[in-house]
Amino acid sequence: MLEKLIIIGAGPAGLSAAIYASREMFNPLVIGGLAAGGQLILTSLVENYPGFPDGIDGPDLIEKMLAQAKKFGSRFVYENATAVDLDSRPFKVSAGGKDYETEAIIIATGANAKWLGIESEKKFIGRGVSNCASCDGAFYKNKNVIVAGGGDTAMEDSVFLTRFANSVTIVHRRDAFRASKMMQDRALSNPKIKVIWNSAIEEVLGDKVVTGVKLKNLVTNEVTEMKIDGVFVAIGYHPNTDIFNGKLKLDELGYLVTKDEIYTDIDGVFVAGDVADHTFRQAATASGSGVKAALAARAYLQELEAKEKPK
Numbered sequence: 411m412l413e414k415l416i417i418i419g420a421g422p423a424g425l426s427a428a429i430y431a432s433r434e435m436f437n438p439l440v441i442g443g444l445a446a447g448g449q450l451i452l453t454s455l456v457e458n459y460p461g462f463p464d465g466i467d468g469p470d471l472i473e474k475m476l477a478q479a480k481k482f483g484s485r486f487v488y489e490n491a492t493a494v495d496l497d498s499r500p501f502k503v504s505a506g507g508k509d510y511e512t513e514a515i516i517i518a519t520g521a522n523a524k525w526l527g528i529e530s531e532k533k534f535i536g537r538g539v540s541n542c543a544s545c546d547g548a549f550y551k552n553k554n555v556i557v558a559g560g561g562d563t564a565m566e567d568s569v570f571l572t573r574f575a576n577s578v579t580i581v582h583r584r585d586a587f588r589a590s591k592m593m594q595d596r597a598l599s600n601p602k603i604k605v606i607w608n609s610a611i612e613e614v615l616g617d618k619v620v621t622g623v624k625l626k627n628l629v630t631n632e633v634t635e636m637k638i639d640g641v642f643v644a645i646g647y648h649p650n651t652d653i654f655n656g657k658l659k660l661d662e663l664g665y666l667v668t669k670d671e672i673y674t675d676i677d678g679v680f681v682a683g684d685v686a687d688h689t690f691r692q693a694a695t696a697s698g699s700g701v702k703a704a705l706a707a708r709a710y711l712q713e714l715e716a717k718e719k720p721k
């Protein structure tokens with residue numbers, strides 16, 4: 411069966427695109443991936459998504475988006491897309507051992523935050539360990555937090571967190587930051603920020619929530635404990651673009667390169683959300699670009715229909 415529109419990804423971007431596309435009667439097929447729901451599944455309270463003055467749990471927000479998309483006729487396959495053929499039309503998407511053909515595609519495969527990769531970190535994600543300062547910073551009013559990292563994001567997050575926290579300690583593996591000079595200066599001149607150099611977080615400590623960390627000095631191998639209320643991991647993101655490598659333009663960090671946020675070089679292939687956004691990375695911005703991509707796909711499909719109609 412030839413699909414009109416396939417949406418790859420079922421986070422806020424893909425689901426918002428699905429709501430719009432299905433309400434416009436295109437009944438899209440959403441290939442939502444094995445981790446359907448996306449990054450918001452990992453968080454408890456989302457306080458900055460419009461429409462929820464008391465906040466909403468990440469998984470509940472996703473559940474509502476999913477119900478809204480299904481209500482208007484979106485169909486879902488919970489498999490990872492493993493290959494795409496964008497060279498000929500209709501386009502092809504392979505997932506779960508099947509090949510799907512489609513006239514248009516919206517890519518909304520998001521990004522995964524890089525974590526430290528230590529066992530104790532997993533236990534506390536959403537309960538004191540976060541990788542999103544703008545999402546979770548406000549929970550740390552008058553608390554003491556650590557930021558792990560040494561790039562621009564780590565500097566920006568640290569400065570941002572000083573609005574709420576009493577103290578911010580940047581823990582960095584080396585003896586110099588990778589961040590731009592301007593960002594470093596801004597962080598290092600802030601009286602609430604201090605740095606622990608040449609050190610790595612070896613273990614996150616706590617019972618139900620984070621209460622401290624074990625730090626290892628990578629030069630002396632000395633291990634010390636530090637009391638802390640929160641750990642922000644700011645060591646970068648991995649955009650989920652492996653299957654588009656060589657087929658669409660990627661930037662040096664692996665993000666999809668777009669024109670006007672949602673267009674690719676291939677007519678009929680659109681992009682939404684964090685997979686092309688290393689700046690804002692928010693649920694609401696991802697939803698917004700999902701909506702734009704769905705409306706652009708509608709215009710493309712209508713044009714295609716008009717061209718194919720016998721005169």
Ligand SMILES: Cc1cc2nc3c(=O)[nH]c(=O)nc-3n(C[C@H](O)[C@H](O)[C@H](O)COP(=O)(O)OP(=O)(O)OC[C@H]3O[C@@H](n4cnc5c(N)ncnc54)[C@H](O)[C@@H]3O)c2cc1C
Nearest residue numbers: 419420421422423443448449491520545683684691692693
């Ligand atoms: C811990 C945490 C807390 C956060 N808190 C907030 C918050 O409070 N407020 C806020 O605004 N933002 C928050 N964010 C950021 C927000 O979650 C992201 O900006 C948003 O989810 C991006 O949406 P997206 O749809 O672009 O991508 P994602 O949410 O990453 O979703 C991508 C989707 O694509 C799917 N996928 C990936 N590869 C494939 C493939 N090959 N085939 C099929 N499907 C695939 C995935 O399974 C997933 O369904 C938080 C993020 C994290 C990690």
